Amino acid sequence: MATARRFINRRPQRGSGLLLAAAPFVALILLYLIGSDMRLSANPGDKLLPAPSSFVEAISALALQADPRSGNYLFWTDTAASLLRLGLGVAIAALLGLVFGLAIGLFPYAGALLDPLMAVLSMIPPLAILPILFILFGLGELAKVVLIVIGIAPFLIRDVAFRARELPEELLIKAQTLGASSWQILLRVAGPMILPRLIGGIRLALGPAWLFLIAGEAIAATEGLGYRIFLVRRFLAMDVILPYVAWITLLAFLMDLALARWSRARFAWAAGR
C-alpha cells in the first residue's frame, strides 16, 4: 500500500487552489444572505442586515444622484477627499522615511543623534495626540494629513534605516574604492538600492494609514469616506456603511496591488532577493 504523502507536501492544483481561495468569500456572502433573509422575514423594517437591493439603492442615491443640498455626488466627493488626504499623508511620510531613514542608516552621526528619538517617537500612539493636532492645526485638512504622517513616518524611517544598515558592507566599501563621496554613495548606491525596500514598507504602512485617515475623518470633517460612515451611523444606515467599508477595502487592495506590480516592474533586480 502506498503511504499517503505528508500534508506539508500536498499542494492544491491551480484549479482547486482558486476554488479554495474563493470558498471563504462565498461562505461569508452566503452566511450574510441567509442571516439577512431570516431577519427581514421576521421584521421587514430591520436595519441591521439589509438586503443586497438596499445596498444598490443607497449607493446609487449617493453615487449617481446629486445631493439636493450641496449639488455634489457625495460618494465621489467622499472618495476624492479621502484619497487626497491619504495620498498626501503617505507621500510625505515616504519622503521623510527615505530622507531620514537613509541619513540614520548611513551616517553614524545622524544615527547617534536621531536613533533614540525615533525609537521613542514611534512608541507614541498617534491617536492619543490627535486632540493636540486638532488644537494646533485646526479642524481643516492639515490636521488629518499630519495624523497620517505622524502615524506612519516613524515606522517608515526606522524601516529604511534598518534596511540601509543591512546593505552589504562590501558594496559601500567598493564604492569608496571607486572614489565615491558620501553624497555620491547616497545618490547612486544606497538610495537606489533602498527604493524597493521603501515601497515594501509603504505597502505595510497602508493599513495603518487608512486607520488614521478614518479616525481623523470620524472626528472632524465635512466629507470623506470615514466621515460618511460615522455620520450615517446615527441612522443605523448599514445599507451605506457596509458598501463604504467594501469600497475602502477595494481601494486599499488595489493600491497594494499597484505598488507591488510597479515595484516588480521597476525594480526587477530586487525581485530575486
Add this chain to the structure above:
Amino acid sequence: MSQITVEQLWKAYGDRSVLERINLEVASGSFVTLVGASGCGKTTFLRLLLGQEAPTRGRLLLDGAPLPAEPGPDRGIVFQRYSVYPHLSVLENVVLGLEFRAARWLGRLRGPARRQAFEAGEAMLAQVGLEAVRDAAPTALSGGMQQRLAIAQALILKPRILLLDEPFGALDPGIRADMHGLIRKLWHETRMTVFMVTHDISEAFALGSRILTFDKVRRDPHAPEAYGATVTYDLQGRHRLPLAEEAPPCAAA
C-alpha cells in the same frame, strides 16, 4: 610606483590580538598572495591595506607616505561576494568609477562625457571578455562572470594597488583556471601591485610572485587569544625563505 612598506604592524580587537610584529617591504609590481589557516589574520591584513580598519600600532606606507585611513581610489578591491551592484547593468557597473570621478554632485555623466566614459567602459569589458553581456543585469551572470565584472569595475580607475579577498573562492575549478589566466594577463599589462588572499595554496603558488603565509608563532595555552599571527614564511616563486621557526597551525582550518 606603488611600493608598500609595513613597519611593526600590530592589530588587536580589545584583548584579542590578531596580527603582531609584521615588517615587510613589497616592491612595486609584485603579485603577493597571502595564505594561512582560517582566522590567521590574512583578511585583517588586507583590510588594513584597504583602509577599512586602522592598525593598533605600527605604520603602513605607500611609496613612503602613510596610507589614507579610509578606502579610496588608489586601492581597488574585489570581494568574494557582493562585488557588483545589482541595480545597475553590467556596463553601468564598470562606468560607475568614471562617473564618480567626473560628476561630483550628480554622480552621473551626460552628453559627450557620458559617451566617452561608456566607450572606455566597453573597452574595459572587452578586456575581461564581457562585451557580449554589457546590457545584462549582473544578477543574470554566472559567478565567474560576476567576478570578471568586479575586476573590470575595480580596474577602470587604474588603482595603484589591487586587493583581492578570496575572489575565486566560490568558483568551479574550471572557471577558476580561466580567472587565473585573466588576472595574470591583467597584472602583466598594468604592472600594478596585487595582494590576494586565498585559501588555496596551489592558487597562491600559481599566481604569486611572492607568497606570504600567516600563522601564530607564540601561543599561551591559558590565553589563546593573547598573541596574534605574523608572517611565518616569505617565499619567492618556489624558493623557501623561512622567517620564523616551525609553528603549529593557529586554528583548525
